[in-house]
Amino acid sequence: MPESHPMIGGDGTYSYTKNSYLQREGIKYAKGLIDETIAHKLDIKDLLSNSRSFKIADLGCSVGPNTFICMESVIQAVKHKFQSHGLTEQIPDFQVFFSDHTFNDFNTLFRSLPPERPYFAAGVPGSFHGRLFPESSVHFVHSSHALHWISQVPKEILDKSSPAWNKGRIYYTGAPDEVGKAYAIQFAKDVEIFLDARAKELVVGGMMVLILPGIRNGISHSCAVVNVMLDLLGSCLMDMCKEGLVSEAQVDSFNLPMYVPSPKEMIELVERNGSFKIERMELFDPVPGNEAQILRSGHAWKMHFRAGLEGVFSKHFASETIDELFDRFPNKAAEKLKATSTETTLLFIALKRK
Secondary structure (H helix, E strand, C coil), rough: CCCCCCCCCCCCCCCCCCCHHHHHHHHHHHHHHHHHHHHCCCHEEECCCCCCCEEEEEECCCCCCEEEEHHHHHHHHHHHHHCCCCCCHHHHHHEEEEECCCCCCHHHHHCCCCCCCCCEEEEEEEECCCCCCCCCEEEEEEEEECCCCCCCCHHHHHHHCCCCCCCCCCCCCCCCCCHHHHHHHHHHHHHHHHHHHHHHHHEEEEEEEEECCCCCCCCCCHHHHHHHHHHHHHHHHHHHHHCCCCCEEEEEEEECCCCCCEEEEHHHHHHHHHCCCEEEEECCCCHHHHHHHHHHHHHHHHHHHHHHHHHHHCCCCHHHHHHHHHHHHHHHHHHHHHCCCECCEEEEEEEEEC
């Protein structure tokens, strides 16, 4: 059973709803890429030859509002394609499946649905590391800021007798090569399962868009700002360990279940699967220009991480430990951000079912 780590639900101070700005900026930038992909690569006539409804799945939807922005963008792009081909009267009904782990706050999600939405909505609880839909039933799959979550922490990094034991760290950045390899292998296994499942669920000619943190080919994982920030969380925990606020054993037995891939890794995994054609793949900066100043703020990273990671930490540490951890983090993050130059990149992948 894949591990479940839902974002913080509701609309409180640390909720995902109020602290998903960085994800939203990536989604806004990717809208143009999705529009172009649908305009040039989606064959609407063949797709809907046997159906009067266009079915879209958002995998890893969380609680909104980002998922609503994504789904309306996809629908508008599909509608525009019909209109540009003189097929306005043939525009289908749209059905959107919002899917995430069973512990996701679906109540907040559905309470927040736009009242004038141009689609029929349904929830599909479950892990995307496996089947979620009937065979050949979905026309378009979207997944943003989700696929980098691995289904489980590699077992060997918790094994004291293994060369991959990740003592004194909670992530693979800056760890021995064996740790990074263990993470990469687990990520590859998960993506293989993900692609196999989607290949069965998508109709032939159907499309899938994936957006996730990525790094350029051939550079160190420590060059990605998200990895640097995650590593700093581990540094804060080790400081607390030295002060006797948390035990060394607790830190050594905890690792974050995420991996940031390169385009080369993703190309190899897609080609190995064999069911998809890569229509587009590129790295982009989600917060360009003057807006990038937000990425120099330790407080902004604190809010971003707490909304997304508190569920992971809360399974292992007491609430007061988590409070102390995130109270310490902003100052250390601000110092690091001033002293280093790191990259903020997202990986955009558009695939078509062969």
